[in-house]
Amino acid sequence: QKEVEQNSGPLSVPEGAIASLNCTYSDRGSQSFFWYRQYSGKSPELIMSIYSNGDKEDGRFTAQLNKASQYVSLLIRDSQPSDSATYLCAPFNTGNQFYFGTGTSLTVIP
Amino acid sequence: ETGVTQSPTHLIKTRGQQVTLRCSSQSGHNTVSWYQQALGQGPQFIFQYYREEENGRGNFPPRFSGLQFPNYSSELNVNALELDDSALYLCASSVGVGQPQHFGDGTRLSIL
Numbered sequence: 555q556k557e558v559e560q561n562s563g564p565l566s567v568p569e570g571a572i573a574s575l576n577c578t579y580s581d582r583g584s585q586s587f588f589w590y591r592q593y594s595g596k597s598p599e600l601i602m603s604i605y606s607n608g609d610k611e612d613g614r615f616t617a618q619l620n621k622a623s624q625y626v627s628l629l630i631r632d633s634q635p636s637d638s639a640t641y642l643c644a645p646f647n648t649g650n651q652f653y654f655g656t657g658t659s660l661t662v663i664p
Numbered sequence: 665e666t667g668v669t670q671s672p673t674h675l676i677k678t679r680g681q682q683v684t685l686r687c688s689s690q691s692g693h694n695t696v697s698w699y700q701q702a703l704g705q706g707p708q709f710i711f712q713y714y715r716e717e718e719n720g721r722g723n724f725p726p727r728f729s730g731l732q733f734p735n736y737s738s739e740l741n742v743n744a745l746e747l748d749d750s751a752l753y754l755c756a757s758s759v760g761v762g763q764p765q766h767f768g769d770g771t772r773l774s775i776l
Binding site: 558585586588590596597598599600603642646649650651652653654655656657 | 697699704705706707708709712719720722754756761762763764765766767768769770
């Protein structure tokens with residue numbers, strides 16, 4: 555079982571739609587969770603962090619965490635072409651490690 | 665505020681050689697992590713340094729080693745380079761262990 559699994563892509567949504575990105579993790583002791591965006595040829599850029607069960611909103615982005623289900627998601631509202639990138643889920647586990655998923659590639663179609 | 669900077673940007677080596685990659689952490693950050701990212705994959709955790717001590721290590725062989733200096737800058741050393749070591753090497757710093765990390769632009773290492 556992989557440490558972190560993300561929904562397989564590529565994911566395509568029309569401009570203005572909601573993009574939903576999902577992630578499950580195996581280390582039940584993980585307490586901190588991060589979403590990064592990575593444009594092609596660039597390094598990852600932090601979008602959101604979430605530490606408690608429930609929703610956390612920041613502008614057009616909403617992170618959702620359910621520790622009992624070992625599940626974290628990212629919703630992007632009013633998707634824009636500039637949101638087209640690979641989105642990486644990264645829990646921080648009990649071994650002092652960030653485990654990154656393979657990422658989900660998102661394309662927003664104008 | 666200066667962000668995370670890495671050097672060099674690109675590097676070409678041959679099998680069996682040794683390489684040192686460098687990273688300057690963001691101002692106020694005392695924790696540095698190194699990652700290897702192969703094409704089409706997510707970053708793979710190599711190790712983490714907190715206040716000059718290694719405090720976490722991923723599934724990488726001992727020929728991957730590192731240092732963190734008193735100013736919290738860091739080095740990644742790789743000995744006996746193999747073809748599979750060709751990848752983007754990313755450095756990330758944070759204000760503490762488990763805190764949000766900020767990445768440098770990476771070093772692209774190619775092994776011939």
